[in-house]
Amino acid sequence: MKPGNFSSSLLRWHDAHGRHDLPWQSNMTAYRIWVSEIMLQQTQVATVIPYYQRFMQQFADIESLAKADIDLVLHLWTGLGYYARARNLHKAANIICHDYAGQFPETLDAVIALPGIGRSTAAAILALSDNQHHAILDGNVKRVLTRFFAIDGWPGKPEVERLLWQHAENLTPIENTAQYTQAIMDLGATVCTRTNAKCHQCPLLQHCRAYANDRVTNYPTSKPKKTIPVKKTIMLLLRNKDNQVLLQQRPPSGIWGGLWSLPEAQCDTTQKALCAWSQNELKLTINDITIAQPLRHTFSHFHLDITPVYASVINESSAIMEQADTVWYNTCKPDARGLAAPVKKLLDTHNDVMTGVIT
Template sequence: MSLHADFAECLLAWHADHGRHDLPWQATRDPYRVWLSEIMLQQTRVETVIPYFARFLERFPDIATLAAAARAEVLALWSGLGYYARARNLHRAAQLIVETHDGRFPQRAIDIAELPGIGRSTAAAIAAFCFAERVPILDGNVKRVLCRAFGVEGFPGDAAVERRLWALAEDLLPETHVGDYIQAQMDLGATVCTRGRPDCSRCPLAGDCVALATGRVAQLPQPRPKKAIPQRHTRVAVIEHAGHVLMQRRPPSGIWGGLLALPELPDEAGADDWLQQHFGITAGRRAALATVRHVFTHFRLDIEPLHVVVDGAPLKTGEPEMEWLALDALDAAGLPAPVRRILDALSAPDRINPP
């Protein structure tokens, strides 16, 4: 066969028998549910997303409910899923849909892409799945399939390579069944043409795949050019009083934006002086907990926690971003994963493994 001419037909036939058909967001054309699943699935595995998807919909069953919610509550339900800008953008987009679209989700990909946190590929997926618009997508799975099947060289994140892939994706679109075709591309990349261990023996494109024919399955798509990952370090204060710990609400944007985190100790400050100056604490019982390492996309962060137990009256911070959090209420709080690890370890510090 000509792979270019028969690509869509081949994928559709394969998907009918071997694709995924039972994911919780597939049996609907509701754009809210499809949108939520697409955002949650960015950089996150399906099995991780499924329980978050269910809990999120239980609390926020529609766009209006999400738009009316407090950001802190949205972030709390997102806690542990990572990449928190997704949750902030999801919340803001819901508010804009209510404010500027009368609560109705836009139907064209070009309009959907105007919402915060929705790029061209995600907008196209929503438009195709929910409104049958004939538009291509180009997520990570699709990039991998196209690069291998057609032997596309270069790092897919490079602007010139990405333009070539978009043109190819556009050219391969079938005239009908676009939603099924897009799901077939996603499923092939997620279950067969995987990044680490592709199962070429099960691939419907194996007979004409350029990467397989030339022995370059492991080399395509070409990886991002390697750069040294910066290493950073911070110290945080774990100030405990009567079963509560003092937390600080992070600024709306930036790392862990809007989440509760532990107060940071400035690098140049001595712990005793800083605790006394900010909270009037004369540190008596205190202990250094094991360092926690957290890996972000672009750097690694080592977090050194100092545990201080405060006796007597609770602290009066006088700062609106500071609040006391009960240690038995951690599950309901919006906390970054490493902060949760530190707080979970208060009763058993040896559970935190040094890097």
């Protein structure tokens, strides 16, 4: 099959059956495409849509994003994960304001140089917003191509990835690059899906080698797996007399970087040890201690078993509360801060108890 045949089949299919009404498909500026591509990097369309709407409503243009408080940016990202994406988005908006007079750069190299944007995302932004001739290679395209060409080997392996880029560039048409880019992403998202691929709806069916060999589900070759370790931690939900909960801001990089989290006690789960730890590390005297069932939060590289500990604080007006990275958080009237998913879950539960929704 010639490259031109591949793309024209795909374009015809997209005209008739593609998605044309996603929020970022109207008013396709580089900024709007950029934000959508970053959100879509690890997250499916259905999940992204409400986040995207809220984000664009708050930050209608690059300048308003650049000027925003990072806490507000992270707040609007809460629950999406990979919070470095939000920090990089904010950082890049500032670079664009200062180095490019607020205009999104128009060359591939300049776009790749922005933090949080790699080769595929840069290509997608310029192809979709400006119809520039660049190939993309995201997860959807990798799936379509490994199946179409029956390419063995995990796509994360450098040699496999090189081959995929070659195919991607070879197939991307010089004209209608924007529509083609949308089309191949749509095909991967709606027809050539990871499970239950709808091959009978596929415009490439007749030339698909995986289909011909009845091996569609064997592609892409899955990543070699390894067992991940379990780490344990104790999260303290310390409430003052107004039922506010103590939060601490995490360091700017690493897990949950820049997000607000609960104090993590480095001690045993005995009443005595917990009291002593709070006294020594937080200068807070606590009582009414309740140790709850652990909950498991899983990252790509380890499980985190969190033991929630609820307690009341007696000596609230301690000097340690004046620190900038510490705050009493009102779960009934939450303010704009980024929260890690399990922390948000614990705070929501705490709020439900306080307001009598559950007991």
